[in-house]
Amino acid sequence: SEIRRLAVDGLAFLGLRLDERRNLKVDGDADLTEAGADANTLVIRAREDLEIARQVRRVMRQAPARG
Structure with missing residues (x-):
């Protein structure tokens, strides 16, 4: 929060x-905009770890089998 x-x-x-x-108090995605603000302040929980895992899985499935 700091x-x-x-x-x-x-x-x-x-x-x-x-x-x-x-x-x-924020936990996850939230709108933290103070009333009267000119622009919104949003918290969006990024899950880069999941996206990296998805991309690795996709690449591994496309890789030729080694044997």
């Missing part, structure tokens, strides 16, 4: 304002 707060504070010139209460 890293998000610092990041949003640094982007305040774009109209971002963080709802501190929601920021402290």
Whole structure:
């Protein structure tokens, strides 16, 4: 939550304002936009590990069999 707060504070010139209460409670995807903000502040949980695993599986299935 501290890293998000610092990041949003640094982007305040774009109209971002963080709802501190929601920021402290967030778990997963969430809208942390403070009321009256000019732009939305969203948390999107990235799962790069799953995407990497999917791509590795796809490549492995396409690889010629070794024997």
